[in-house]
Amino acid sequence: MKTLGERIADLRRERGITQENLAGIIGVSAQAISKWENNATMPDITLLPIIADTLGVTIDELFGIRRKVQEKLINCEETPKAVYDQILNTMWRSGDNNDFAERAKAQFAKNPYEHSGFVSEVAGAVYANKDIALTYLPSDKESLKLLENEDAAELLKMLSDKNVRLVLAYQFENPEKAFTASSVAAKVGISEEEAKDALEKLFACNMTTARDVDAGLEEMLRIYQAWGAYKMPLLLFPLLSLADSLAHFRENWYGFRG
Numbered sequence: 469m470k471t472l473g474e475r476i477a478d479l480r481r482e483r484g485i486t487q488e489n490l491a492g493i494i495g496v497s498a499q500a501i502s503k504w505e506n507n508a509t510m511p512d513i514t515l516l517p518i519i520a521d522t523l524g525v526t527i528d529e530l531f532g533i534r535r536k537v538q539e540k541l542i543n544c545e546e547t548p549k550a551v552y553d554q555i556l557n558t559m560w561r562s563g564d565n566n567d568f569a570e571r572a573k574a575q576f577a578k579n580p581y582e583h584s585g586f587v588s589e590v591a592g593a594v595y596a597n598k599d600i601a602l603t604y605l606p607s608d609k610e611s612l613k614l615l616e617n618e619d620a621a622e623l624l625k626m627l628s629d630k631n632v633r634l635v636l637a638y639q640f641e642n643p644e645k646a647f648t649a650s651s652v653a654a655k656v657g658i659s660e661e662e663a664k665d666a667l668e669k670l671f672a673c674n675m676t677t678a679r680d681v682d683a684g685l686e687e688m689l690r691i692y693q694a695w696g697a698y699k700m701p702l703l704l705f706p707l708l709s710l711a712d713s714l715a716h717f718r719e720n721w722y723g724f725r726g
Contacts, residue, residue, distance in 0.1 A: 475532055477505040479523040493522050555601040559586050559594050560723050568723070572596070575722045583713065584723040599709050623673060627708070631658050631666040636704070639676060639694035646693045667692050675699065 470478070480490055480501075487501040494501075494515065503509040511519060520530045528534075542550050556569035576582055576598035583597040591607035604611075614620060626632055634656040647655075653663035670676040677695040680688035 470532060471507050472510065472531060473504045473507045475530060476501075476511075476519065476523070479525060479530070480505075483523065485523075490522065494518055552596075552601045555594065555603065556584065556596055559584060559596065572722055573598070579720060581716060581718045582720040582722050585721060585726065586724075587726045595710075597713055600706055600713075602706070626669045626673060629666060629669070631656075631662045632669055634658060635663060635666045635670065636675070636700070639670075640697055640700050643694045643697040646691050648689065648691060652692070 480487070487505070488498045491498040491501045495518075496515070500509070500511075504511050516527055516530065520527045523530070553569040556572050557567075560568045572584055580598055583595065585596075586594040591610075592603065592605040594603045595601070635652060638652055638656050649664035649667055650660045652667070653660045656663070658666075667676060667678070671678045671692070675695065677693050678690055680690050683689040
């Protein structure tokens, strides 16, 4: 740990001030400054506020004490934006690069297909573009197992069905409404059979609920309702956003380590 005299010397040099200049401002001799910086003597306690003010620091900083700056509280609804900025800044943090998020967002705004990526040599990666910033932790060995995951493959196959996506959009916009295959078909502009097929796929993936009711007909009537609408912004929309990035992938990097 540096002494008070050594910190005075460092701060003085950083500001391009000579011992004579500092002495003149404070009102002591250059010899006194030299003795402080060489740890021969200590400045009188009454001079500390003057020394700190002259060097543009607080008394705590003069003694090398760094107090943690209280982080600005954010509205909870702004959490996604705050975390997005934090991920971008953490990806490329350095002494002179703490505002990377603002510069990256400006760059992404100019070029929507530009992105930033960091691949760890140990495990995982971090990826960000104009819409998303995420970190992925598993190792390459663990990740390769995903290519054998039939459930994930079935989900992606289901999402390739346009009718499924039409019904999903209707469900997301009407999370409290109950509907039948025929009623949702009329809403989204597809046939009843297409709607029923899409709804049963979503039911199998726990994206909708279904119950059979006796409507006084020869057969039971199946009533559907969206279930877990929160899954859309949490998982489905990010998945589709990444799929779009991969479909239009270009080697336009604003910060990359692979």
